[in-house]
Amino acid sequence: PKEQGWLAGGLFLYNGCWYPSKILRNIITFQRHFQAQDLDIILVSRPKSGTTWLKALIFSIVNRSRYTNYSTSPLLTTNPHELVPFIEFTLYDKKELPDLSSIESPRLFSTHIPYASLPVSIKGCNNTRIVYICRNPFDVVVSSWHFAARGRNSLERSMEDFVGSFCKGIEGFGSFWDHVLGYWKESLENPSKVLFLKYEDLKEDTDSHLKRLADFIGFPFSMEEEKEGVIEEISKQCSLSSLKDLEVNKTGKFMPNFDNKSYFRKGEVGDWVNHLTPSMVERLEKIIGEKFEGSGLSFQAST
Numbered sequence: 001p002k003e004q005g006w007l008a009g010g011l012f013l014y015n016g017c018w019y020p021s022k023i024l025r026n027i028i029t030f031q032r033h034f035q036a037q038d039l040d041i042i043l044v045s046r047p048k049s050g051t052t053w054l055k056a057l058i059f060s061i062v063n064r065s066r067y068t069n070y071s072t073s074p075l076l077t078t079n080p081h082e083l084v085p086f087i088e089f090t091l092y093d094k095k096e097l098p099d100l101s102s103i104e105s106p107r108l109f110s111t112h113i114p115y116a117s118l119p120v121s122i123k124g125c126n127n128t129r130i131v132y133i134c135r136n137p138f139d140v141v142v143s144s145w146h147f148a149a150r151g152r153n154s155l156e157r158s159m160e161d162f163v164g165s166f167c168k169g170i171e172g173f174g175s176f177w178d179h180v181l182g183y184w185k186e187s188l189e190n191p192s193k194v195l196f197l198k199y200e201d202l203k204e205d206t207d208s209h210l211k212r213l214a215d216f217i218g219f220p221f222s223m224e225e226e227k228e229g230v231i232e233e234i235s236k237q238c239s240l241s242s243l244k245d246l247e248v249n250k251t252g253k254f255m256p257n258f259d260n261k262s263y264f265r266k267g268e269v270g271d272w273v274n275h276l277t278p279s280m281v282e283r284l285e286k287i288i289g290e291k292f293e294g295s296g297l298s299f300q301a302s303t
Ligand code: A3P
Pocket: 045, 046, 047, 048, 049, 050, 051, 052, 053, 056, 139, 142, 143, 144, 146, 238, 239, 240, 241, 243, 263, 264, 265, 266, 267, 268, 271
């Protein structure tokens, strides 16, 4: 296979979803052994949908009283993926099971796995909160292409090829639509358990979505904090420009083959116009229209 890093070995179809073969064992261990606890906060996303940003925001909301002085914030010295670990990439990658029970509550974890494949313990624990971030598929394709290019330091797959796999739904963590629709439906049926956020909404009005997020995870901002500008401060500290400029995020890796810096690129809504041809857009619009019809969710290239 041409791919390296976590995609070396290609994809494997398991329980109706394509996973990177290299981490399939971790995923099965996660499904079998993860014990959710009350107050756990699980961040879920499809890759390249704003995971890193959401990690920084949630970490900052939860820990704001501990690091009132920003100069002591771990965000300054630690990549967000180390502050909120990926369950399937970093927690279950050893032979021995990790002891997660001793982690201080609320435990913050993240995963890319689809709703249908989440461990029963997460689905069944009433007080575990799930925050899902979704991004428009046009930008997801483009961001994924850049990420693969940077991670391997060379471009071996064309954009055409990326769009083709995306439309077929043959990608790590399964098809975009199954992933998004799984969490979307659950957020409608169980709104106190699943919060569904859109990257574009977060970009457009970060502060009001930060309030929504803080309320949902049980860390609401007080009137006093609002007056003191705590929300604006968190949104500034977690902005792409702030995080991208930090030494820790310019150097180092948190997974083999992937530099911390490859998680911070442009962070723009609509960057796809610079990369997708009209025929690629048409192909994507057709399949997205079919898959999301009647769901209450829509993604047009113009938005
Ligand atoms: P682009 O490639 O479009 O720039 P993920 O974190 O899920 O891997 O997604 C990565 C995408 O989110 C990249 O998008 C990256 O630039 C963007 N991103 C990372 N940190 C961000 C932040 N703090 N604010 C906004 N976007 C961010």
